[in-house]
Amino acid sequence: MNLDYSGDIMTLNMGPQHPSMHGVLRLELKTDGEVVVEAIPHIGYLHRCFEKHAENIEYPGVVPFTDRMDYVAAMNMELGYVLAVEKLMGIQVNDRVRYIRIIMAELNRIASHLVAAGTYGLDLGSWTPFLHCFRDREKILDFFEETCGARLLYNYNWIGGLMFDLPEGLERRIIEFLDYFEPLVEDLNRLLSYNYIFIKRTASVGIIPPEVAVSYGITGPNLRGSGIKFDVRRNEPYLGYEEFDFEVPVGKGEFGPVGSCYDRYMVRIWEVLQSCRIIRQAIAKLPPGDVHATIPKRVKPPVGEVYMRTECPRGELGYYIVSDGTSKPYRVKVKSPCFTVMSGFREYSRGAMIADIVAIVGSVDIVLVELDR
Amino acid sequence: MESIRDLLELIPYTTALPVWVQAILPPAVSAVILFLFVAVLAMFAIWLERKVAAHMQDRLGPMYVGGWHGWAQSIADTIKLLLKEDIVPAAADKALFKAAPAIVFIPSFAAFVVLPFGISSIVADLNIGVLYLFAVASLTVVGILMAGWASNNKYSLFGGMRSAAQIVSYEIPAALSVMPVIIIVGSLSMQQIVRAQTGGIQNWFVFRNPFTFLAFFLYFICSLAEVNRTPFDIPEAESELVAGYHTEYSGMRFAFFFLAEYSNMFLVAGIATTLFLGGWSQVLPAQWVPKQLIPGPILFFLKALSLVFVQIWLRWTLPRLRVDQLMYLCWKVMLPLALVLVLGAGLLAVW
């Protein structure tokens, strides 16, 4: 597309208060009519000083704060932190804890991807898939509520163990839910993913070529949407993900160039099915055990530093923790997947139309609290 | 209007009134009746839309207000909107801002004048009915553009611009797709068009010949674009332009936009019914049922409401198009198709 515009440029501030900015993202759009010459993201409206907070709280107390970073996938957020501290302290949890953590993380991944897919439909003007997705997400949240009493901010993964064991019969109900849910993904595909207008709106929009994706450190479904097969669960396994049989879906570029909004969206849909597979395997193998067995009395890691990365629904979540031997972390630095993906926004949104900007922001699936921390 | 005039004459002493009052009374009464009718219809359409949407989305929708399935929800909403503070932005162009909702609403209201609800239930059977419809309906765009400009909000401006471009473009295929019908009937009068379709479903223009059959769908799609319904709702695209041209409106003025939108929905459904689905005429063929059993107005409503239902159905199913795709569809698909239909229908009529 020719970007040499001679017409008058109008600045349009999209956000921080805008229905489809997924929170309080502000985009400064330089528009020429409907075409956006440049989109400059401005972040920080939701900066809550997580890293500063963490330096002043004891290790276990940080867990609820990690929940509040990505409230859509809180299980995964706390999982990353807990694993990092456990790695620093050298705690080996037993198999039951591992498996329950995997079940919870994957259920949360399904819930998060459902929100992503649903709100993506909403961004493109399709309401019904949104409510269908939320209907099923509610069922997953019910499981979380049964397990730990909270629906969004769990504080369920503790350092060295879990808050509670699974309630009676939850495994069976999760399997029942999966039996009910898996066919519904096909429903969603028929309603939204293979809709002609939806494909038209997404298939050749917001293309992130692989080299751009790598250079901007884009991770997770967004990276895989660009055709690069990299998943921390597969390539640097934690929690014993290597014991599970699952595939890493990548964008295929079915209806346009690889790396389009459509590819990123479809990767999420396919990942939901893979998560279902992992949960089924984990439940089948779930061993007995005590989930409180390895919880340390006092969390006081030795002097040192650790970098732990996990695959959270929005991409690779890294915790870099420096310990000075006291009961409070000396420094906690979060590698936020949304932060890196937004850093490249200016590049891959250039020359799009206003409606496409909404489609692109929706397709990279950001949560602003995690972006701003 | 004739029947209203007759009715008024039944009231004693009307002939004693001054001549100008006598002249103005029947149109005024018709206008009041029509206004109430349009308002109730729009409220019903809003309620219907919410219920249909809710059931499509696995929820219940309004359930409490009024008792049975929240039937009074729209009334409550209207009262709420009327009681709300009327905010005019400080930087707005005040005169235009205040006039815009009226200018949007009046054309859709005025267009109802030529809609034949029944054999005698029509305010004015103009001999240029269809032309009048298109002329009046195209006025709406002025109001929308005014609203978009006067709000002094970039999103509103975008909404107004998009809407103007869209409505003006889609008017052309919409008007052309009506041509096959007019060619067959040879009249622009709405009543004449309905009369040409009496005698059962096989006489409806939608089933008359392949050209009118296609023309029906073409008209329906264009009418969706003209009333800014999904998948053509880009002027008020919530996720892009917040609320488009009515972003800055509140209370009563917003209610007018809302009312206009839903009355427009019924209006285009009514036009499609009149032109293609036989208007108030009966469904069953005259050979089987020689006399019309169901009163015309009821039939008309049933037909029009089923089209309204389709509009709602589409809205809650489809995503919306992008501006350039919308224009592509209009100028490169709909317009050539419409021209072919006119040509075909014309040839068929001559032959």
Added chain:
Amino acid sequence: MTPREIEALLKERFGDRIPESRLDGLCSWSLVDPAAILEVARFVHDDEKLKMDHLELLGGVDYKDRIEVVYVVNSLTYHHRYTLKCRLPRDNPRIRTVESVWKVANWHEREAYDMFGIIFEGHSDLRRILCPDDWEGYPLRKDYTFPGKYHDMPV
């Protein structure tokens, strides 16, 4: 490649500009001379055996006597990961930007500037990113005192 091999490769290429390394299972790192960071970054990014094309994390740590800049780099080709560190003086910390190697460094460096006041020389757009533009001080420094007010508003 294992961290040991990566460290050996770096040591071989850069000699005493890699003054210190620590290799453990948690987070293997090498200290890099701040003056050489751009060169090292380009090397780990371009080298055929390393190909560390993914900058995972760039952040500062305030150690009261010095400020460290931490670069966690990762290869999407070979799936290995390594950490580079630079020690900077606490007053006037300055270092070359690695924006030209990994584009994502642009925002990461802005964040490090915002939180620690590290000046990245040659950065194209070094502004605050998370805090407001007129915020005073560098919040993640250990001696930072929280201001009671911002524009006369209590915070």
